[in-house]
Amino acid sequence: MHGVWQRRLMLTLLLAPALLWLFALIVLPHVDLALLSFRERTAPREYQAGLAQYRTFFTEPLYWHVFVRTAIMSMLATALTLVIAFPIAWVITKVARGRASSLLFVVCLIPFWVSETVRALGWLILLRESGVLPVLLAKFGLTAVPVELLYHDTTILTGLVYTSLLFMVVPLVSSLESLDDSLIEAAYDLGANGLSILRRIVIPHAAPGITAGCIVVFMLTLGNYLTPNLLGGKNSQWFTELIYTQFIVRFNWEQGAAFGFLLLALSTAIVALGLRLSGQRFVDVMRRS
Amino acid sequence: MSTAEPLTTADPLSAPDLGVVGLSKQFADHRAVDDLSFSVDRGSFFSILGPSGCGKTTLLRMIAGFTLPDGGNILIGGRSMQGVAPNRRPVNMVFQHLALFPMMNVGENVEFGLARRGVQRGECRRRADAMLQRVGLAGASHKRIDELSGGQRQRVAIARSLVLEPTLLLLDEPLGALDLKLREHMKIELKQLQASFGTTFVYITHDQSEALVLSDHVAVMNRGRFEQRGTPQELYYEPATAFVAGFVGANNHIVGRLTGVDGAIAEIETDAGWRVHARKSGTMTVGGSVEAFVRPEVVSVEREAALLPQDHVRYAGEVQSLLFDGANSAVLLTEERSHFNIRVALPQTGRLASLEVGERVSFSYDPRRAICFASDGAATSATGSSMPASSHG
Numbered sequence: 001m002h003g004v005w006q007r008r009l010m011l012t013l014l015l016a017p018a019l020l021w022l023f024a025l026i027v028l029p030h031v032d033l034a035l036l037s038f039r040e041r042t043a044p045r046e047y048q049a050g051l052a053q054y055r056t057f058f059t060e061p062l063y064w065h066v067f068v069r070t071a072i073m074s075m076l077a078t079a080l081t082l083v084i085a086f087p088i089a090w091v092i093t094k095v096a097r098g099r100a101s102s103l104l105f106v107v108c109l110i111p112f113w114v115s116e117t118v119r120a121l122g123w124l125i126l127l128r129e130s131g132v133l134p135v136l137l138a139k140f141g142l143t144a145v146p147v148e149l150l151y152h153d154t155t156i157l158t159g160l161v162y163t164s165l166l167f168m169v170v171p172l173v174s175s176l177e178s179l180d181d182s183l184i185e186a187a188y189d190l191g192a193n194g195l196s197i198l199r200r201i202v203i204p205h206a207a208p209g210i211t212a213g214c215i216v217v218f219m220l221t222l223g224n225y226l227t228p229n230l231l232g233g234k235n236s237q238w239f240t241e242l243i244y245t246q247f248i249v250r251f252n253w254e255q256g257a258a259f260g261f262l263l264l265a266l267s268t269a270i271v272a273l274g275l276r277l278s279g280q281r282f283v284d285v286m287r288r289s
Numbered sequence: 290m291s292t293a294e295p296l297t298t299a300d301p302l303s304a305p306d307l308g309v310v311g312l313s314k315q316f317a318d319h320r321a322v323d324d325l326s327f328s329v330d331r332g333s334f335f336s337i338l339g340p341s342g343c344g345k346t347t348l349l350r351m352i353a354g355f356t357l358p359d360g361g362n363i364l365i366g367g368r369s370m371q372g373v374a375p376n377r378r379p380v381n382m383v384f385q386h387l388a389l390f391p392m393m394n395v396g397e398n399v400e401f402g403l404a405r406r407g408v409q410r411g412e413c414r415r416r417a418d419a420m421l422q423r424v425g426l427a428g429a430s431h432k433r434i435d436e437l438s439g440g441q442r443q444r445v446a447i448a449r450s451l452v453l454e455p456t457l458l459l460l461d462e463p464l465g466a467l468d469l470k471l472r473e474h475m476k477i478e479l480k481q482l483q484a485s486f487g488t489t490f491v492y493i494t495h496d497q498s499e500a501l502v503l504s505d506h507v508a509v510m511n512r513g514r515f516e517q518r519g520t521p522q523e524l525y526y527e528p529a530t531a532f533v534a535g536f537v538g539a540n541n542h543i544v545g546r547l548t549g550v551d552g553a554i555a556e557i558e559t560d561a562g563w564r565v566h567a568r569k570s571g572t573m574t575v576g577g578s579v580e581a582f583v584r585p586e587v588v589s590v591e592r593e594a595a596l597l598p599q600d601h602v603r604y605a606g607e608v609q610s611l612l613f614d615g616a617n618s619a620v621l622l623t624e625e626r627s628h629f630n631i632r633v634a635l636p637q638t639g640r641l642a643s644l645e646v647g648e649r650v651s652f653s654y655d656p657r658r659a660i661c662f663a664s665d666g667a668a669t670s671a672t673g674s675s676m677p678a679s680s681h682g
Contacts, residue, residue: 180386180388182384182385182386182388183388183390185355185375185382185384185388186382186384186388186389186390187390187401188355188374188375188376189353189355189375189376189380189381189382190376190381190401190402190405190449190450190453191376191377191402191405191406191453192376192401192405193376193405196405200390200392200393200401201390201392204392205391205392
């Protein structure tokens, strides 16, 4: 009896930090924000429960527009990241051997030693009108005068893909590493070509890794504030900027909280849809990655 | 779409299924395959037997097309395979760990190759089902790979290849991962499958028992070359080199100097002064170092010397240990004067089963059934005095 009691105490103590963290930093603020989002101001310092904040979202076209735009751009960034990261992960796991393989991995990792702000500022130096790339383009006569490469949607996408690349490469590498080379050889031996090996052997095997990478990258992109703001400027129209504005500029916490929950609902819905479409289970995906 | 039809004008029926001409492959500092030439007849079961690192896997991978040779040519069904990719060769391979596709069920595994050839879906399914039935897995097409036993997986791997009706089926030690009991069972099954399909099998293994039991012809490979090619019986009874004698079947390996020759029989004296006799193979000079091989079943052992054949030299020894293994039981004797340890098979009747450690016995053997070779120094280290544990001792 003594042993059982002791084991229970041990388990409780071990779990305590995690539970405390979960409760204090995730559950409590969300409950508070949820309460905030469901109240409306009737007079100074007077509030009543209501759906006014959510109603505003649906009646104001700008909010809608930014919301949908953020979702589509995030999906696009996720897809691009996957397309770029897959060959990188393939080279790291299947082409490079030994030291070269670890070296390539480190090369992917190194940019992340620098803070995201500094990396975004690096892009500014490269892409602004008087920056390195426009000046070079003008010098080689590809453009008449240096052009402004910042503040385009493409710039935002570039920055987002660059920021997310590692989070896609890591799960892909771990799932491709477990792919036995002899399966690829066997498929080749049975008459398959590169494309059918990719479609029938590699992608089904790597599916949990692909899904995990996509979920992580999509979440990070959707919730990113810094990169769209710095690289897109006023044109970025990212949903997190609306939330920021409501909280910090307008001091309208009620509206900001409602936007926050809408973003949470959006990301949950899209991830659920993605899992449904790819036939994956969330638990399996998280276990494999 | 790859077919077995040769494009050359040569009569396809007269060409051997596999022809290898002057094939070589060099890896950094060692020659994996060294100017190898051989051919394999249509419908035969051909094994390549050799220790690990002898180059047999490299040879197989070159035939399959996964490794490019440095020199020489490979002809399959009379057609040169130069510049033909693995997915276009009329060859299929059963991989060492089978490499079944875990993301597909049994039926999809078997249909995989057919679908790649553009065979219609319904026809794919029909042929796959027929093939599964032939290998004794009827109705298993909806099972997942991890639901199958080791032996069933083996059969799926073979079915997946044979459904494509290859000219040649390559097998890369497919029994290696199975436990002993299943391995014995699968040996018989493989032999029956090969006989019923009539496809040419090229099988590589380091297990001499697998090679002897399964094959019509065996090549013993060492250091990138074939030491000897022949039927299992030829390899066992007429080994051409010391390496083959040491590698195929259990053998007592006796190293000494040649002290005399009497017709076909050589007299050998070991460093410890033991005089033995063996049939001479190849040329050798008196005084030169030689190595003799005496199979355990060639030696007769008796409690009383008088019971041994009159015309053979008799030796006295002491039982050092008993190696009971049912019908394959043996004793390890220490020869009295030289203290050489010799393995001797016990009669299968169990007549001498009561021998005890430390007992003094007499033994003799027919020198015409032992064989000796001139030492070239190299082969000695390769064979050593190791005695592969086998059912052929």
